[in-house]
Amino acid sequence: xxxxxxxxxxxxxxxxxxxxxxxxxxxxxxxxxxxxxxxxxxxxxxxxxxxxxxxxxxxxxxxxxxxxxxxxxxxxxxxxxxxxxxxxxxxxxxxxxxxxxxxxxxxxxxxx
Amino acid sequence: xxxxxxxxxxxxxxxxxxxxxxxxxxxxxxxxxxxxxxxxxxxxxxxxxxxxxxxxxxxxxxxxxxxxxxxxxxxxxxxxxxxxxxxxxxxxxxxxxxxxxxxxxxxxxxx
Numbered sequence: 001x002x003x004x005x006x007x008x009x010x011x012x013x014x015x016x017x018x019x020x021x022x023x024x025x026x027x028x029x030x031x032x033x034x035x036x037x038x039x040x041x042x043x044x045x046x047x048x049x050x051x052x053x054x055x056x057x058x059x060x061x062x063x064x065x066x067x068x069x070x071x072x073x074x075x076x077x078x079x080x081x082x083x084x085x086x087x088x089x090x091x092x093x094x095x096x097x098x099x100x101x102x103x104x105x106x107x108x109x110x111x112x
Numbered sequence: 113x114x115x116x117x118x119x120x121x122x123x124x125x126x127x128x129x130x131x132x133x134x135x136x137x138x139x140x141x142x143x144x145x146x147x148x149x150x151x152x153x154x155x156x157x158x159x160x161x162x163x164x165x166x167x168x169x170x171x172x173x174x175x176x177x178x179x180x181x182x183x184x185x186x187x188x189x190x191x192x193x194x195x196x197x198x199x200x201x202x203x204x205x206x207x208x209x210x211x212x213x214x215x216x217x218x219x220x221x222x223x
Binding site for chain 2: 050058
């Protein structure tokens with residue numbers, strides 16, 4: 001069974017630009033969550049989607065948004081990029097609530 | 113909201129030494145608890161889990177027991193190997209599928 005895939009793996013953007021990251025969950029998984037990992041703040045929850053609906057949201061500004069498609073694939077978008085948005089963005093999928101989550105390899109975003 | 117506090121690293125041990133990484137949590141309700149591991153250059157992997165009080169999770173020689181009375185989920189291994197060198201995260205659930213991560217503990221095992 002294929003794992004969680006994320007594209008692209010690496011991105012370099014400049015301040016003010018916007019970016020879209022993509023995540024394909026494990027087949028059959030309907031919950032997709034996004035996390036930001038930075039050396040200073042560690043791993044922080046961004047949001048979770050289940051059956052195309054945002055079910056939970058972390059404490060991030062409105063520049064961070066996401067969506068989920070009918071095939072459970074998810075995208076997250078960051079608008080008006082800031083230097084502090086440089087991070088590893090991780091996607092995780094799971095089968096049912098409170099079950100284990102499977103993480104993708106992440107997208108490394110660098111904002112210059 | 114939920115929070116997780118785990119032992120600061122880095123931790124350096126000799127091969128075959130005993131490992132303990134302390135973890136305590138605060139939560140409303142009864143969260144599930146996990147240890148995730150991140151090997152160098154790899155993604156996060158679930159190491160073990162416990163879903164209710166007194167459950168013991170175990171995998172690859174690692175163990176952790178869900179202690180409700182002390183709100184703890186300490187990770188232990190009797191004899192570490194060089195290949196166990198990684199960053200270990202204590203994690204709790206809180207509100208749907210939201211995971212709350214500890215800061216991570218870097219473990220380095222030397223020959």
